[in-house]
Amino acid sequence: MDFVSPVLDVFTRLWDCTANRAAYVGDLQENLNSLRDLRCQLENISRDVENRVNFAEQQQRLKPTNQVKGWLESVPLKLQEVDDILQKGDNEIQQKCMGSCCPRHCCTSYKLGKQVVKKIDVVQGLINRGRFDVVAEKELQRPQIDEIPVEKVVGMDSMFDEVWKCVEDPGVGIIGLYGMGGVGKTTLLKKLNNEFLKTTHNFDVVIWVVVSKEVKLGKIQDTLRNKLQIPDDLWNNRNEEERAVEILKSLRNKRFVLFLDDLWERLDLLKVGVSFPENQNEFKIVFTTRSEEVCSQMGANRKFKLIGLPQEAALSLFRQNVGEDVLNSHHEISKLAEIVAAECDGLPLALVTIGRAMASRKKPDDWRYAIKILKSYPSQFPEMGKYIFPTLRFSYDSLSDDTLKICFLYCSIFPEDHKIENKELVNLWIGEGFFNDFDNVYEAQERGRYVLESLKLACLLEESYDEGISYEKDDHVKMHDVLRDMAQWLAREHGNEILVREEIGLIKSKEIAKWKEIVRVSLNGDSTEFLLQKPIVCARLQTIFVMGSHMTTLPGTLFQSMQNLGVLNLSNNKDLTELPIEIGALKSLYYLNLSKTRLRELPHEVKNLTQLRILLLDRMGRDVAIPPGVISSLSSLEIYSQFEPEVSCNVDTKLLKELECLKKITEIGLTFSSVNSILKFMSAPNLQSCITRLSIFDCVELSSLEISYASMRRMEHLKALYMDGCLFGEVKICSENEVRLQRSETNCFRIIQIVNIWECAMKNLTWLIYTPRLRFLYVTECESLEEIIACDYGCSTIKEGVEIFSNLKKIYFCKLPYLRSICRGAMLFSCLQYVKIEACANLRKLPLNAESAKSLKAIEGTRHWWDNLEWEDEATKHAFTSKFQA
Template identity: 25%
Template sequence: MEYVQAICDIGTSTIRNFGSLDEKMRRLKRKLETLESREDDINDELTYAESLSLKKRRKSVETWLTNVERVKREVQLVADEVRERKWYEFLELQTKIERSTTEVEELIHHGRFSGGLTLEVNNENHVVSLLTPELVGQMFQKDKSTILECISSGTVSIIGIYGMGGVGKTTLVSHIYNELINYPNTSVSWVTVSKNCSSFKLQSDIAKRINLKFSDLDDEIGRAAILADAIKGRNNYVLILDDVWDHISLETVGIPIAGNSCKLIITTRSLDICRSMNCQKEVKVKPLPNEEAWKLFTKTLGLDTELSLECEEIAKSLVKECDGLPLGIVTMAGSMRGVEDKHEWSNALEKMRESNLQHEDSEFDKVFGVLRYSFDKLKDHKIQECFLYCSLFPEDHRIDRDELIEYFIDERLIDGRKSRQMEISRGHTILNKLENVCLLEGGKSFNGKRYVKMHDLVRDMAIQIVSATPRRFLVEAGVKLKNLLAEENWTNDLVRVSLMDNEISNIPLNASPRSPRLQTLLLRQNLKLDSIPNCFFVHMDGLAVLDLSYTSVTCLPGSISNLRSLIALLLHNCSSLKYVPSLSNLKTLRRLDFFRTKITEVPEGMEALTNLRYLNLGVQKLEIPNGILARFSHLQHLVVHDLESSTRPVRLNEIMSLNKLETFKGQLYNIGDLNKYVQSWEDSGLNGYLLQVGVFLKDWRTQHFLKEYNKGYDKIARIKYCNISESRAGEDSLFLPKDVKSLHIRCCVDVTCLCDVASLKNATDLRICSVEECDEMKHLLCSSCCHLPVFERLESVLVWKLFKLTTLVGGERGVVSFSYLKNLNIKKCPNMKWLFMPALVSNLRNLESLSVQDCEEMVDILGEASDEDQDREATSADILTFPKLTSLTLMQLPELKSFCYNKKAIASDPLQRITIYNCPKLKRIPLLKEDPCPPPSLQRIRAEKSWWDSLEWDHPDTKTALQPFCPIVRTYVQSDFT
């Protein structure tokens, strides 16, 4: 019996031990999944960065990826051994599992790469044209031709363009820049110098334009050597330095001119500057003659504007008062648009003559009268104040319109409106007015965001105006201040102070400026500022707007608690901030921004801030107490979670109690809460939202996708780990807002096609869609849903890790009208043999970017047409065209043989970038015409050297013609495509 009992004990112990072994193996696999997710994110980020030729991966990242591959193989071997285990192998297997677990944990830890994944590399081709006004006048055209001829010649290295302020130097050189970026094998950089520009700053600005990093090197001599070496390594490099005020030592900065290493163009108001910098060609930009000045005036006034003879005569006299300066002419014409009364024209002429009699001396004063008249003509005091507010930003700064309007609201420069949206609309109306009268210049950045900008003369005029009033501004923005201004500068009459975008690193411990009337203090973007003494705010009782965004402060001084007049406290991206003192006394506070700070709990007394209209709590680990959100009954804008933060879900009852809410970004607990919240909206709904269910922890992919393609669409739904199929979800079937613009679905079960999401049929304006890791998805769309209007307006589509997906559009006659589609990204869909049928190409006329990656079975991008389609296409052309395609990426497609089965497919002239990696069976470059002339817009072809060498060519000269566009090719290893 004892023997039997012993055998039973051994059996029980073995079962128990193997049970613990299974649990350890499951734990190891869970950690391995985390590691693999990080590996996927890193590879996707590397793929994107490298595909733009902007960056190259760090050696440490490449080593990490290699180690991950090795560990994955080792874990698989251990898993196989565990499945086939013997009882006597327990200790050995346990050791292997523990060793693998430790290594996986270490790789997860080291995979954070706080220094980034990539290094900057030169990118001569990635340039964007400048928005430029039309050149007016024969002299401008002649000057442009002269300068371009000098650049093309080998004899002139430095060109100086000089002339009085407002005469059009920057406009002229911007046209030259746009010409140069289209020159073959030529790279060009534009740097605005402006006043008080140090050699150190100029080095940094030039280095930024050519993607060069100095690391932490502060020595100007060493930086100059590095910069000069980098410039010498560039082919046909042209550097434009705009608005030079003082002599620049090229040797000190590191701009090599000798031996035609670099051609330099400078613009300046002084001929002496041109001579001191040894300009070999000097071009004076002269004012417009009367006839051309009149043409510019009438064009700006409006070609459809008809003036009476009396008004026309007065207008011509008015133009003469502008002295042929384009800036003055354009500004004056803008201020007189729509004016028909001759008395108003006469009054304008009289004011201009009075002003010019008072200011006859300097060049600035000649145009100042025009600018001042346009300002005075605004009449509306609030609009004038909004204009003057723009002078608080640095010279030549692109001011984000949305941020600027938020300041207008904080400062009460926009009269109270019924809703925040009406205030924002009023703000845009004011900025449009200022653009229309040419006091502000408008533009749009690469990501679609709109901005305004002040001409430096207009900004000088604005600062001069506020300097002459009792409500004085102190503006030292973007001038590289390293220390706070001395106390004598902080006078009693100061109302607004802007020290933004400087290098202030500390504030003296005894600093306590006595500026009791100060309402606005902008210290944002002083990245080195890490502490503020407690006494600093003691004598600023009237402070209403305090902006410390993008500083390194770790804690706020206690004296902030006594700023009882404070309306806006802005701490956006204060990524080191951990402590905020009590806010209980700040009962007038209307805007509070904690985005991306390090606080872990809401500050003491925050529940007293019942006046809040705007609250951003987008903080990674913030605990939000129960009931606190419901206290802010006036809230119009609330962020508790967005693409770049991951705070916890919010309670539905608190959000639903906020009746004035217009914008909400946050995570809800489940589909039920989402449905209830959406169904509670009135017909108008919210003006902006990000509604999320499920945790998107590692979300570089979707975050980049939205930033790249969202273009201002601010109605987003993100769903993860939910059953959203109408047939399976029952009462909890997903209820989406009708006006949703961006939809992102990940890891949702029982979805075979988007038509399974019933509420999508009621959506009317979906523009962006991503579907990721939905295991049952067979088609994105099918014949029963592809004609729904919701899918016809799609602009951008991302498909990732859909392992059962066979085609994008399923069904025998599945053709969808993708007439709005611009961007299509397909990644890691191993069962796809083709994307879609050729019949669909006619609906892809607006496609601009196509990327297909990691689809192991992909044979053709466009598949073989069915018999019925072939009959229908018998009379159609054999060539399929993509008239707007600019970017094509084909990566990790081992079976890809052609772009289109049995047909020719080409892209028209817009094609700029082609990226092809690991497509060994593809023997021709897709979408290029069969002749040696590349598309005029082609910028680069990026590929493996071995693949490039193996290509087949229809024309013997084609490879030679394309070689300059593929300057850097090498043999890639497997880790590049993991």
């Protein structure tokens, strides 16, 4: 019986096999119908998954999972395979219906039926796997940050570190980098971009966009679209507004960094598609511009001004571009290279460009020639005119009107590194006739100050700022040397050539003959001297500056040749003691500056200068003799200044009477040393309404200085007040009946900004409450002074209308042995930056609390004085301890 079991097993297997084969053939129609139903089900599920994926990608900005992507890719292939089998099945069924039952067809039916069953299993498996709970997820892989090629960065480490701290600060969203052309703004921006490749951060996308002067919104949007990978079907054939919507959708759920290079005006980010409401994810926008004004218009939380490189870094960058092989080719070249690099004034664009131009020059003579050209004729250095000036010119071309442009070009008349006094520059612009459309000098000066500020905001002029107690440099500007060279190049291009020469020595007739096509000449240097045998006519010459020479006089033949001269600036010639009578031949002269000279007498022939509008005799060291009738003859005179705050001199009553006779006089600066002059001035309403600077020096006969309410109101243009060596015990502000006034903005010296007091006998300076816009307060060697603001202030009939000292910027008190108080209580010093106290042993308390001077940068004094100060509380002491400098 042992053989029976194997036989039965074989029989069973044969029967199952036969039964299965019969089922493949017999159930073919039913299986085909099942497969067809499953195919339809799979196709519907596939469409549902695709719709879910599309929604996640477009609306939620998510990425499909790899599992979903693989499943969706396999479905079309399986559907095609199913369609092929269904086609074959339908053909087979049709053959059977026609009565074909040959063995060949049975075999085919069997194979087809088996395929159908297997495909049913495959399709059912796809259907089961296609029931996804999640079809997409946030992309874990951070999009690649594009590395921007950048030159080797030199001398920017500290600025980079400071800006990067703001990038990392979640409280700072928008950062503006501004500065003149070629100063390295784009280089720094590239370095910031590339830093994201090196550091760990939480941003999802970092985008770099070049904006340029001609803003093309579509191009900017295309750059963002490419970086954000917005699909073609959502972008093509859409207008700018629709594309902005897609960018906004894409950025809404992203933490992004947007670098915008080279902004020339405000870019409306909403039109681009960039928005940052309060609930926005973390973002950073960092941009570069040549205009500080654009930084404000873009709403920058932090602004950083890039200036030229310091000397050591500048030389390093220059040497890097020249190459060590050239620098070592001759022992003189290394030293000559320092001189050439200095001519670039720290501007990276110039250092790189000129450095490369000198990279093949191995002869010292070539370097000496380059120095000569760069110093005297910079536009003739090929790379200057080809690469540097055109780049810088964009800033000039972007100025909004021709007045701004001509005022900028005019600044190049000053020598290299010259600190230009704001007031002097504005008066020169007025004297040149740039603001002739204004009714009076004050309106023209307002326009001049606005132009000056506009040029500073455009980074075409730099503020010459002194971070210390002196105020002398606060109202000065200077021009970058390379910008100055470019301005002279542009002036020549416009037919208004400016010739500037320094340290030139003897000037002969042959030299002046070359001035015939020049409009403005500036000569600077202590060796300047003229040797003219005969007059030389220079019909186009409108302006002459001769400054800093040791000449005692000028040749009359010079003035005979300049019939169309409008501006003559002879300031700072400290040995100049006389002028030739031929100065009276300058019939077109409307600006004459003789400040800081040693002129003994103004020539009588000056009365012939009937077109003269501005006459400046400041800081001449002593009284200059002015012949009777000269000033009263100058019927066109609008500005007259004989201001000397440091040496005893006096404008006498006769001169005051002549000034009073001038119908057009609008601005004056005067110094008085006698009671008669002061009393005359105090009774001259016209002069009071014109005074802008007033000095009272060595007035020992006056017991008190009384300023009436009416006089104070008339002196509405008084900006600077100096008192030196005056023995009067107080300054009284009162009405004619000596009743104290209520203090208000209108009852004040409304624009006094500088008060400087030396060796005066006053016990207090309470009258300073009438100087609400005071910026600089200097009090020195006043041995009687006990208080600045008397302690009874606020308790009398005086009422506080505006905050005292709210605009004060700098305080300097020196050698005030009895000074014990500045003010009784703490005050709000909104603008205070520097305080310096010397030899004021009894001043034990400052009018400060923890909130009173948040802008304060430094308090200077001795350690002993500081340690003995009394404070309102420990919080106040702690707040200011870090500001103290011994």
